[in-house]
Amino acid sequence: MPDRLRVEVAGRQLEISNLDKVLYPRAGFTKGEVLDYYTRIAPLLLPYLAGRPLTRTRYPNGVDELGFFEKNAPAGTPEWVRTVRLPVPGSSRNREKIDFIVVEELATVVWLANLAALELHTPQWRVDAEGRALDPDQLVVDLDPGPPAGLPECYEVALILRERLAADGLRPAAKTSGKKGMQLVVPLPGDESADEVSGYAKAVAEELAKAHPKLVVAKMAKQLRPGKVFIDWSQNNAFKTTIAPYSLRAGPAPTVSAPLSWSEVEAGELTAAGLTPSVVLDRVASRGDLLQGGE
Template sequence: MVAADAVVSVEGRRVKLTNLGKVLYPEVGFTKAEVIDYYTRIAPVLLPHVAGRPMTVRRYPNGVDGKSFFEKNVPSHAPEWVRTVRVETPGSSRGAEFADFVVVEDLATLVWLANLAALELHVPQWTVGARGGRRSPDLVVFDLDPGEPATVVECCRVACRVREVLVADGLAPVVKTSGSKGLQVYAAVSVSSPERTSEYAKGVARRLAREWPREVVWRMAKAERTGRVLIDWSQNNPAKTTVAPYSLRARARPSVSTPVSWEEVEGCRVVEDLVFLADEVRERVGSGGDLFAPGKPSRLPR
């Protein structure tokens, strides 16, 4: 029997946990306690990938079958030790000029968010400095989104082509599942201006759509996407985020945005080959470590 509430010490921080027995994934009976346990155990590989990145969370207080909401601003009841950073948000749908984001750099903050039923963790491709100043992007991302009846299997074929282009350009790409339907290819980069990653990604997407028009599209129009894979280059916009490596997703089962090897991508034949749940991901990390280390940043070609 899981206690309903508890107060725990996490690396010297006092964290209150509530409603631990609440089921957040009804199809499999996965509780809030299990969500917190997952994030606690996966923290050693998750935290390095979100450090310094203002985080947007998607909260599911009544589980994945209930209403959810994205939250950028730190809640007013946040502990004083939670790091926050004020970031300008031009074009905000709510008209706000800035938001006070949480920056997750320690286990206590991660556990505190998990207790808020923040199942999904989303971060930008750039970091902030010690004083909160925004840096230029250090990652370029290609978000591969299949249009039905295409699936992650077709995304794998496209991902391999993206990889070929990036390697030829001197980059060292890594890949992960979205935890939903697609794949995401990343590479560590060094750029002189915030716009360079979007420019580069758009160029790659347009090139591949031109070379493989039956399989790839680069425009967002849904009418063009049936049976093809969208290479969503727009995720490099500094105002956008992508789901963090090792984040849970709000699917029927507790699937995870899981780093995978290129051998797994090349060998994917059915959707189930690249679907990983929380328990499986912990086992993968325990046996194979972190497959998502981006390596040394490379300059983008002109």
């Protein structure tokens, strides 16, 4: 196979390269397989990326080598890729604003996958047609277990949290983080600020930490976490991002941030390692998008 190929993706011309390069060495999972997964999952992935400034984690030399976060549009970004210029308080390079990529089409997904952008992270808000930031349209809580706690304890906390959110008329959906924890995602009408949403999530986390002190912690201090699940309410800060649904994760083997049904959360049997790209593609083919009520 040639090192470089010119391809057409939904009317866009782009170049892909090194498809045989192994990006997950311990699993033998290649760049070509990454491209195949992202191309096939794109119909479900794209709605979760559309309108959201994207942060990528790239691993051009594979997951066993050091990757890097990338917020700005890199040199050579095709002119047809949508970008928006937004402020970045606390930039490590002292830049007031950055040109972010916003993924709106399949060709952009393929282009990013070719750059070994394995992980796709998004904020809880979108930009409008003029590139102005809107109020958040979702609330996300990250459930982060402190060893020896793991995903089973996250499932337990997720059920408690679902009941608490339901008391306020909210209907969360669940997904794995693709690694050790999981997230609950709650759609919002988009009429409250990030500070208001974050404040609500913090209050709920603190309430549950008080009610379940042996299982839940609401403070970030690592010394408080062993054997408990940290409800990370801070994911709703306007400048924070969360792994997108259906994104790959970098690890010994390729895993996916996979939506779950509540019956699966109740059963508590699924593991992050078992939710591989092929498994997730089979799940969506037979069950649809579980974040949107598919089953």
